[in-house]
Amino acid sequence: MIYAFFYCWVFQLTLVYETSLYLSIIFHSPAQTTSVITHLLPHLYSSFPELPETARTASLLSLLHLLDSGYPSRSRFDDHKATLPSTFLPKSSEQ
DSSP: OHHHHHHHHHHHHHHHHHHHHHHHHHTTOHHHHHHHHHHIIIIIHHTSSSOOTHHHHHHHHHHHHHHHHTTTOOHHHHHHHHHSOGGGSOOOSOO
């Protein structure tokens, strides 16, 4: 019972943060985007037993945001990418 309540609460919270992430990108609010990323990735997604489909999209958007906002430096991008588990990113096409 408690686990179901916790899972439902985390799911709702994730939806709120994902919506905030998408809206902050649409309305060009870099400060808001950065703020949302720190809460959403990877901590909130890691609490799910199975990775939600939207986690990869949010991961890619967060990396693109950090690459854009930190230009010409890639240090924030590299630091953030290092904190993301490999399951959060699409599989490499290189074999």
